[in-house]
Amino acid sequence: MPTDTLSEAYILFDKANAQDPNKEEVDGQIIAKELLYAQRMTQTLETFEPNASDALKLAARSQHICRWEIPRNSYPMDRVGYLKWREELKKFHASKASTILQEIGYATEIIDRVSFLIQKKKLKKDEETQALEDVICLVFLNFYYEEFLTKHSKEKVIDILQKTWRKMSENGHKAALELSYSEKALDLIKQALA
Numbered sequence: 001m002p003t004d005t006l007s008e009a010y011i012l013f014d015k016a017n018a019q020d021p022n023k024e025e026v027d028g029q030i031i032a033k034e035l036l037y038a039q040r041m042t043q044t045l046e047t048f049e050p051n052a053s054d055a056l057k058l059a060a061r062s063q064h065i066c067r068w069e070i071p072r073n074s075y076p077m078d079r080v081g082y083l084k085w086r087e088e089l090k091k092f093h094a095s096k097a098s099t100i101l102q103e104i105g106y107a108t109e110i111i112d113r114v115s116f117l118i119q120k121k122k123l124k125k126d127e128e129t130q131a132l133e134d135v136i137c138l139v140f141l142n143f144y145y146e147e148f149l150t151k152h153s154k155e156k157v158i159d160i161l162q163k164t165w166r167k168m169s170e171n172g173h174k175a176a177l178e179l180s181y182s183e184k185a186l187d188l189i190k191q192a193l194a
Helices: 003-017 033-048 054-061 079-103 108-118 127-151 154-167 170-177 183-193
Strands: 023-026 029-032
Touching: 003 033, 003 054, 003 079, 023 033, 029 033, 033 054, 033 127, 033 170, 054 079, 054 108, 054 127, 079 108, 108 127, 127 154, 127 170, 127 183, 154 183
Parallel strands: none
Antiparallel strands: 023 029
């Protein structure tokens, strides 16, 4: 597939994500939350895995596509409900991305691969699934972690950091430790890893 098809896919993914009613302010600009997240995924992937395949690039860009359409509170607010919600989201994102990629003529094998990656199949066994998971974790640590730690108890933050760390590869760990953190954020990471 020529690169312009990749650009076309990005444009269509971004158009879908721009519909997000949830907004965030960045540098004085109001931007749809999932559009911002998708762009951060691409930016992080480009640094972390500069030679990523088109399938991995597409999966990263569409990883949360239209996430607001299935709100967390549409499932029971317990661990079981959370896991069920996450499973449904993976299928939903894979389906949304696949539909867009079919519309612009991507080959079935690429579409299937993107779907496989979005659903995080064979984590720890498939290199690209692992790379996608690393990028997801790096985006969290780089853009969302500082705010997260102000809203949760120290114990919860440490627990989430440990879970995040377990999902990552050695390369992911290395990249995570190269990010810049506030003193408090770094201290909690050290405690989580101790």
